[in-house]
Amino acid sequence: MNTKTLLVTGSSGLIGSEVCMHFARELGYTIHGVDNNQRAVFFGPQGDTRWNQQRLATELPGFVHHELDIRDRAGVLALVKTVRPSVIVHTAAQPSHDRAAAIPFDDFDTNAVGTLNLLEAARQACPESPFVHMSTNKVYGDAPNRIALRE
Numbered sequence: 660m661n662t663k664t665l666l667v668t669g670s671s672g673l674i675g676s677e678v679c680m681h682f683a684r685e686l687g688y689t690i691h692g693v694d695n696n697q698r699a700v701f702f703g704p705q706g707d708t709r710w711n712q713q714r715l716a717t718e719l720p721g722f723v724h725h726e727l728d729i730r731d732r733a734g735v736l737a738l739v740k741t742v743r744p745s746v747i748v749h750t751a752a753q754p755s756h757d758r759a760a761a762i763p764f765d766d767f768d769t770n771a772v773g774t775l776n777l778l779e780a781a782r783q784a785c786p787e788s789p790f791v792h793m794s795t796n797k798v799y800g801d802a803p804n805r806i807a808l809r810e
């Protein structure tokens with residue numbers, strides 16, 4: 660295993676790019692980002708994330724971009740076996756519930772099967788490495804409203 664090596668999926672996205680920044684700048688990790696600009700497919704030209712990929716390449720010395728679709732099972736397995744990261748943060752996703760209703764197969768293949776591809780690759784290549792999955796705030800349902808908050 661490569662110590663202090665982080666694999667971030669969805670690295671060009673909102674959360675993934677900030678994870679890259681934090682782990683590189685604050686914690687001294689070497690970053691391997693995985694993104695295929697699928698956001699531009701899901702949301703059209705305004706969803707294009709290439710600018711953010713470019714920002715990471717410019718601002719983070721040693722940043723490595725992998726142009727890979729997480730639905731590509733063999734490709735994901737090969738990459739994780741090669742990098743053997745010490746941490747995986749999985750943020751690649753189709754993040755919109757409205758889009759999910761319009762493109763259910765693309766949504767499921769990305770969010771469910773893509774996640775399974777990464778989990779199985781991690782189990783085979785680096786089972787001791789923490790695996791962080793962003794999931795969604797919708798998993799909480801109405802529960803947060805029942806927490807007794809104090810201002």
Ligand SMILES: NC(=O)c1ccc[n+]([C@@H]2O[C@H](COP(=O)([O-])OP(=O)(O)OC[C@H]3O[C@@H](n4cnc5c(N)ncnc54)[C@H](O)[C@@H]3O)[C@@H](O)[C@H]2O)c1
Nearest residue numbers: 669671672673674694695696697698728729751752793795
């Ligand atoms: N933004 C929020 O406030 C928020 C809150 C809670 C949870 N989340 C969850 O965090 C995750 C990321 O959210 P975000 O706001 O950063 O989304 P985002 O759309 O900004 O980023 C997702 C990235 O994943 C990439 N991607 C999508 N499909 C891919 C594929 N098949 N292969 C490779 N890359 C692919 C996209 O190109 C994009 O760059 C989602 O699961 C979302 O539900 C987000």
